[in-house]
Amino acid sequence: MKYRKFQLLMSKYGFSLSIMLLELCLVFGLFLYLGRMAPILWVILLIFMSMATIVAIVNRSMAPESKVMWLVVTFVPVIGPLLYLMFGERRLSKKEIKQLDKLGSMHFRExxxxxxxxxxxxxxxxxxxxxxxxxxxxxxxxxxxxxxxxxxxxxxxxxxxxx
Incomplete structure (x- = not known):
């Protein structure tokens, strides 16, 4: 049983999830540290990060309902912009682009x-x-x-x- 849990943790999904959780903990730790040391710097950094994320969402070409959803998520302090950075932009790999080009050039009927x-x-x-x-x-x-x-x-x- 312990071996299965270890195997699940070491799979690509478990590893990705653990890295994302570690990244979130580090960012929250940084924000808490900045909040204690220089509260005004923390607020300025938070506002700058939110505004940059909003500009990136508005300038991106995507469906309007997706834009609205990501804008709502962005207004959640600290977590919103981080979620957008992690999951908001899906880019195709070179291999996927080649496969799509190959599919587009195929003729399926006479x-x-x-x-x-x-x-x-x-x-x-x-x-x-x-x-x-x-x-x-x-x-x-x-x-x-x-x-x-x-x-x-x-x-x-x-x-x-x-x-």
Whole structure:
């Protein structure tokens, strides 16, 4: 049992958590020491750190609801800016950026949608109009050939067809 606890502590998550707790203890110790030695210096440092964090959050491009949440967290003295510094900015590693670029360059399907739309335009203008209006609603949609669909007015008729 003790070996499992030691193994959990030495895993990358346990090690990261213990390092973060150690860092928080050191920072709190520094703030307490500064609070006793020079209270005005501590207050100035606290205000400067909070203002710098607020400016960093406001200038960052992120979703507005995330900005508001981080701004609320920042107003908690000492802990707020430290939490933002530890967890607020997620940067991708070079390996992750390469993987995303590789995924973006991959083609997952054959793109013959334009030729099919042109053929449909020549053969059936009414169907082409319906397809065009549907495609304007969803830019990720495509047209495929050799497909079939059937409309069922009720679930019972669909069930009979499936049986």
């Amino acid at each position: 793109d013959n949608s334009k030729a099919l739309r042109q053929k449909l335009k020549e053969e059936d203008k009414a169907a082409y109009g319906v397809i065009k209006s549907l495609l304007s609603m969803d830019s990720n949609a495509d047209v495929y050939n050799r497909t079939d669909s059937q409309f069922f007015s009720s679930g019972e008729s669909m069930w009979q067809y499936m049986l």
